Amino acid sequence: MKVTLATHGGQAAAINLRLPPRVVDAEALPEQAARELAELVEAAKTAPAAKERRPGQARDAMSYTITVEDVGWSAVLNQSDTTMSPAFAALLTWLQRRLAME
Amino acid sequence: MTTARRCLNCVTPPYILKKLLESGEEDIRQAALNTLVSTAQLRGGRAVRASFAGAAAAPVNGRRTIFDCHNSTSLQLAALVRSESDPPVADASANRAFDGLGATRDFYKKVFDRNSIDNRGMRLQGYVHFGTRYNNAFWDGQEMVFGDGDGRIFTDFTGSLDVMAHELAHGVTEHTAGLEYHNQSGALNESLSDVFGAMVKQWTLHQTAAEADWLIGAEVFTPGIKADALRSMKAPGTAFDNELFGKDPQPAHMSHYVRLPDTEQGDFGGVHINSGIPNRAFYLTAVGIGGYAWDAPGHIWYESLKASSAQTQFQEFADTTYLKAGQLHGAGSAEQQAVLAAWSEVGIRVSGAPxxxxxxxxxxxxxxxxxxxxxxxxxxxxxxxxxxxxxxxxxxxxxxxxxxxxx
CATH class of the missing domain: 1.10.287 (Helix Hairpins)
Structure with missing residues (x-):
C-alpha cells in the first residue's frame, strides 16, 4: 500500500503549491507500523468529514489530499483543518510524524 | 478565587451565568466565562460556547482568551490557559498570542476607533499548539488558530505579529466588505490582511513607511531556511528563493497576474499569489505619501474596505481608494496623486482620474x-x-x- 499526502492552502500557500506530495510506502515500513497505517486508513476511509461550523468563513485554513493506492483498489480522501474527522486527523498526524522521521 | 470558580462549576445554571457575563465586576464576568467554557469542554460541545458568544461579546471590548490545543486538531478539546485579567503564564506561545491579539485590538481602537473585529467588542480567542508540526495559522471565522511549525521549515507561528494581525484582519474584512475568498476578490481579501498586518507591526514598532521592512511572516522560518518571509509587500516575488521550495511566485504587476484553478489545490484562484499586486499598490502609496502607513494610507484603505462589497475586484478597489483619498484629503491632493501613481505602477489605471x-x-x-x-x-x-x-x-x-x- 502506498499513501500520498498533499497539502494545500494556508498562510504558506505559495510554498505548498511548490512542494511535491510526500509518500509513505507501507512495504518499506516495519510490520507494526504498516499494520497501524492500514488500520488508520481503513478508519479514515469510512469517516465522513465533520460539518463546518461556519461554512465558507475559514481563511488561510489548509486542506489535505491523502491518496491511498493498494492492489485492486485506491481511494482519495480530502478534508480540511476545519472539517476533518477524528479518524482523518489521526491518519494525518501519523503520516506527518512518519514523514518527519525521514 | 479557585474555590469560587469551582462553586460556579457545580451549581450555577447557564441562564444565571449568562447574566453574570453582563456584570460590572470583572472577576465575576471572568468566573462566569470560565465556567461556561469548562462546561462546554466537558460536554464536548463548542455549540455551548458559541451560544454565549453574543452575550459575551457586547460588553467585553475585545477581551482575550487563549486556549491550548495540546497538539490536537480538535478545538473542542482545547484547555483555557490565559484570560484578559490573568498574568503571563509559563507557555511562551500562549503569551505571544495574548500579546499579539492585544496589540491588534489596540491598533484598531486607537487608529480607526474600531471596537475589536466586529466593531462591537467581539471577544478575541486564540488557540495555540494546534495539531502536530502544524505549519500554519488560520482564522476559522470566529477564532485564531496557531501551529507550532514542523521545526524543519517553519517555527511557531505565534512568533510573527503581522501573521497574527493578518488573521484577525480576515475577521474585520468578514464584518465589513465580506470579500469572497476566490480569484480577485479573494486576493484582495488576502492583501487587506497583509496591509493591516503590516500596519499593526509598524504601529507597534513605531516605524515609518520608509523604515519598515514590509515583510509578512519574517519570523516563521527556521534559521536553516533561506527565506526572508512568506511575502514581501515592497517587492512581491522576492520573499524567498531556495532549492527546497523554489522562488516566491507572487506577481508585482497586473501583466504577471497568475491564473490558477478556483479550487483548494489552486489556492482558490491564487488568492495568496495575486495579493502581491494590491500589496505593492499599498506599499507604493505609503512611501509615496510618506510618514506612517497607518495615517493617511491606512485610513484611505480602511474606508475603501468599508465601501467595498463581496465581489469587489482590483479595478473597483483601486477606483474606491482614489475616490476615498479625494474625499479624505481633497481632489488632486498629494495623497490622491500618490494613490493614483501607486495603482498605475502595478498596472491598474484608476477610472475617474484626470x-x-x-x-x-x-x-x-x-x-x-x-x-x-x-x-x-x-x-x-x-x-x-x-x-x-x-x-x-x-x-x-x-x-x-x-x-x-x-x-
Missing part, C-alpha cells in the same frame, strides 16, 4: 463633491453600467443590420 476619458465623468454629479451620483452609486460604477448598455445597443444595432433587407 487625464483620460474618465475625466468627463467627474463632471457628471454636478454640485456633489463626494463622488456619489445617488443612493451610493459611484461614478466608475455608473460608467460601467453605461458601457454595458452601450455594448447591448451595439449588439442590437448589429442584429437589426443583419435582419434589414439589403437593397
Amino acid at each position: 487625464g483620460g476619458a474618465e475625466a468627463l465623468w467627474e463632471r457628471v454629479p454636478a454640485g456633489r463633491g463626494d463622488g456619489l451620483v445617488h443612493d451610493g452609486t459611484t461614478i466608475p460604477a455608473l460608467k460601467r453600467q453605461i458601457e454595458a448598455l452601450s455594448a447591448q445597443v451595439n449588439a442590437l444595432a448589429e442584429g437589426v443590420s443583419v435582419l434589414t433587407p439589403k437593397p
